[in-house]
Amino acid sequence: MRVSRAIALALVCILIAASLTAVISHVLIDALGDMLLAHDTYDRLGHASRSMVLGTSLAGVAGLIGLSLAAIAADAFGTRRATRTTIVRAARYASPAASAIATIALATVAVALMEVADVAHTGGTIRDVAAAFGGSLALGFGVIGVVGSIVGSAVSVLLRRSARAYETLTRAVRRLILAIVAIFTARSPLATRNARPHGTRGRTIVRRAAKRGPPPAPTFA
Secondary structure, three states: OHHHHHHHHHHHHHHHHHHHHHHHHHHHHHHHHHHHOOOOOOOOOOOHHHHHHHHHHHHHHHHHHHHHHHHHHHHHOOOOOHHHHHHHHHHHHOOHHHHHHHHHHHHHHHHHHHHHHHHHHOOOOOOOOHHHHOOOHHHHHHHHHHHHHHHHHHHHHHHHHHHHOHHHHHHHHHHHHHHHHHHHHHHOHHHHHHOOOOOHHHHHHHHHHHHHOOOOOOOOO
């Protein structure tokens, strides 16, 4: 079970890295193509695919962070450290070389599909494979290779450092949760009523009696 979780975590991280690589590479190919190519096929096209892929990537990052914090919080109040084991194994599967190669391969496909979608949105078609990479396979593959190597290797490094800092993260999350619980507990009406010092009602009655003065002296006929 832990192995399948580790594989799933490694795959999710690589997919996010590939989507981010695709967006960055698409922008760089467009910018470099204006300077290095006589005809940049990315010109005069709307690139709505960039926003879509970037939004999907950021949503994936946010979801991964949320699930990771939830798992760490569960470990923080338990005796097992299943999340750390999962991260360590995921880091082994997503080694720097494997992560970089997988990121480059997936990003290459993603960049081509992004350009196909952008061209189809305008009613056109891709003339050849090079057109999907700005008009130059060398430029497209070169940019994707450099960016993918950096981003893919960063994923592996991030997983390894997360495993090393796991205990620190667990303690920090535990303290944060306990602090939040303490704040909300202190502000609750029940806690405020229970925190009222004992004897308050008795002292109030004494003060009221003192204001009215001493009782009248008895009279004898």
